[in-house]
Amino acid sequence: MAKTGVNFEYLQCSYESWYNRFKGDVHDSSIVHVPANVLSYLLSDVMVLPKNCSITRQRKEIPACYDAEEELEEPEFPDFNEKLKEAIQGLGGKVFVKLNWSAPKDASWITSTRSLCCSDPADIYLLLKSSSYISDDLSVLKEVSETSGDVPCCLVLKKWIEIHPGTEYRCFVVDKNLVGVCQRDTTSYFKYIGDNKDSILELIINYFQDHIKPKFPLNNYTFDIILALGMKINLVDFGLLNKNTDCLLFSWKELKKRKCGTSTKTPLSTEKEHSPCDRNQISSCCKPEFRYIDEFTNVPRNQCKHYGIPMDVMHFCSGEKNVADYIQEEILNNSL
Structure with missing residues (x-):
């Protein structure tokens, strides 16, 4: 590949491309390659979390005339889930997540912690599926792969550290x-x-x-x-x-x-x-x-503030449930 052009630039800025050269300067990280079936799931418009990653109703609560599996089919990624769990544990139990280029910072509102801190695969899937930034990354990945050969989709997990x-x-x-x-x-x-x-x-x-x-x-x-x-x-x-x-x-x-x-x-x-x-x-x-912002500077607005949901919904589903759990339950209730 020629060492000029947009595709070369994208590849050089992909986390996996530069990580080993600067390993001593970055926080502990783990790079997990995303398999084709998981990538297809991330590219799809379906907002259903994988099996064992979401709240589902007991089948006995659903009338026989309603086929829940047909309406809420949950994909299964057991091998990939195990890799995620191992990586999370290896990094201390809490991680920050991103793809090749971007982090899902526009979706932090949807998690139970209201942050990008993930402690299990469910948190990771929820952030990735809810983020416009991740959707843009996947589009770039597809475009670069079509013109420059297959480019691996990488899920980057970084040890969670509170940063001022x-x-x-x-x-x-x-x-x-x-x-x-x-x-x-x-x-x-x-x-x-x-x-x-x-x-x-x-x-x-x-x-x-x-x-x-x-x-x-x-x-x-x-x-x-x-x-x-x-x-x-x-x-x-x-x-x-x-x-x-x-x-x-x-x-x-x-x-x-x-x-x-x-x-x-x-x-x-x-x-x-x-x-x-x-x-x-x-x-x-x-x-x-x-x-930098000084005491006389007009502080710009937060560009991510327009990502989120109404406050009444936040209050309704505050506590143990997160927004995705609430939405999935509402979909199921309305289908009964």
């Missing part, structure tokens, strides 16, 4: 140069970011020069990190840099004009390479712009 949102940053790379850094959570003000902005930026620049730039093959991309002062930087993810990128406090129009030490209007290129700047020259020619 004020320690997450997104970094923007143009023509192999770090041109922008932004706090990841743009809906909150964190005073210590402004108080320590110079130290934070210096640590990120050094990390990019020493760890990211020598190993990652693309010219234009984003990478997300966790940086708590006094602690090691943890790499979270890589992503494409294009018009669909969440540029946070930057804009795509701004970023595509940026180069090291200039505001040129030349479009992003995946072929042209530029000579790297010496570390001692970074302050004068290549220092990236650092954007």
Whole structure:
């Protein structure tokens, strides 16, 4: 495959492609390949969780004239479920889940914990089936596979760790140069970011020069990190840099004009390479712009707030049941 083009970029940003190169910089993870039958289930429009992963009625409660199995047929993935259980236990019993490129952050409202923390396969299936981001990942996977050969669908499980949102940053790379850094959570003000902005930026620049730039093959991309002062930087993810990128406090129009030490209007290129700047020259020619929320900034709205359900439904099914259990029971009740 040619080392240029959209498909090559997608493949390089897929978690499995870069994980081994940066294994020492990421949290403990397990990569589980998704078999064809599970992939078909994820691509389908049917919102029924696999067998042993959802609440079903006792057959004696259903009239003989009603064929529940025909209406609510539950797929079975015993081997895949075992792999998920083993991976979850191996990572401490609680995991964060994502596919090749995206996490189902738009579906956290549907779980009983209202988060992306998963402790069993049912949580994982529920998040994957409910997420528009995951649906987009699957569409990309299908498109890339059709043009570049089969690309494995990977389910990534990461050891669950409580992360303060004020320690997450997104970094923007143009023509192999770090041109922008932004706090990841743009809906909150964190005073210590402004108080320590110079130290934070210096640590990120050094990390990019020493760890990211020598190993990652693309010219234009984003990478997300966790940086708590006094602690090691943890790499979270890589992503494409294009018009669909969440540029946070930057804009795509701004970023595509940026180069090291200039505001040129030349479009992003995946072929042209530029000579790297010496570390001692970074302050004068290549220092990236650092954007963060300060006390005078109007805080943007949370882009994920429009994903969710009405509050009356949340109150109704609060407690042990989650939303999917409630919906499945209502479907069954209305069919009786």
